[in-house]
Amino acid sequence: MHELSVCGSIAGIVERRAAGREVRVIHVRVGQLRQIVPDTLVYCWDLLCTDTSLAGSRLEVESVPARIRCRACDRTADLGDLPVFACANCNGLDVEVVAGEEFLITALDLAEGATT
């Protein structure tokens, strides 16, 4: 639901990093616990970029499954589809999220040579 405003943030970072060069692909990493719908993000990106210097660029979304680590028995496991933040091994509730909260731009594919 907030993908459009998120795209605004992405555009700000991309424009600063590209510094005028033509941007072809923006690589974005999204954790499972981020409430970002990849298809919606891509749709909003195209919407936002129309008639801007970023028109024609493409978002490439990499999804990261959520993983939790039990502080009691040190077991690490995928969270799975049901969001139960408890250790399946010892039933411990003291777990930490070790993956799945990422939300970052990892890389840009820029046109070589000429600036736009």
Added chain:
Amino acid sequence: MGRFHRHADGTTHSHDDDHTGHGHDGDRSGIGDHSGYRTGTERVEVLERIFDENDRTAAANRADFAGHGVCAVNLMSSPGAGKTALLQETLRRLSGPLRIGIIEGDIETSLDADRLAGFGAHIALINTGSGFGGECHLDAPMVRSALPRLPLDHLDLVLIENVGNLVCPAEFDVGEHARAMVYAITEGEEKPLKYPVMFRSCDLVVVNKMDLLPHLGFDLDAFLGNLRAVNPAAAVIEASARTGDGVDAWCQWLRGQIDSSARAAAPASP
């Protein structure tokens, strides 16, 4: 961070040679095949968090609150769970003994802010509908824009009433000291499992509309079990903003937050 290669002089570099250290591991996109492009493509590592700007502003808000000795609580819920009704009862009890400011987030209208007027609290309204796209949440820059409209020097507590929504507000740190959620038992038992990020982000869940319990098939134990599955640490207060039951316990929790934020802001003392 940053391996940005400037080409302002118009020169091109050898694509193959210059790509060492660009982190091509995990490149499964096949973007290395440049046959479809008129010119080559260079991959530049960025590794920049998309919420960095929001989080920097949130940190500035938090510092401003702390610098003025103000405790800020971010209050979230789905639409109609009873945030504004609870705030009315809160102001009825605490405004006076405590100096309270309200930051009121709503997509449109001042209806909620109007309901909170007349209790002696300072109210700053943010209509998110005027922002880009009509936002479904408050973010840190929006809260920052409201701060000059509150006399922070003369406040003990700022209650931030977020936009009614169980998804987006959970994603945005606005610079609060604590997060509380109002949950109405009319919403059903399963919501913590459907909106784990929201329920997980809260320090307290006020279980509201408890006066309706005899009329609903609501299984309180099942709800609490689901809440524990996603957030074992959250405090729970059963309440009814309509009858006033549990509101005193909520006010006590707020006073506790003011005390702990003041302790955190105070210089170390023996």
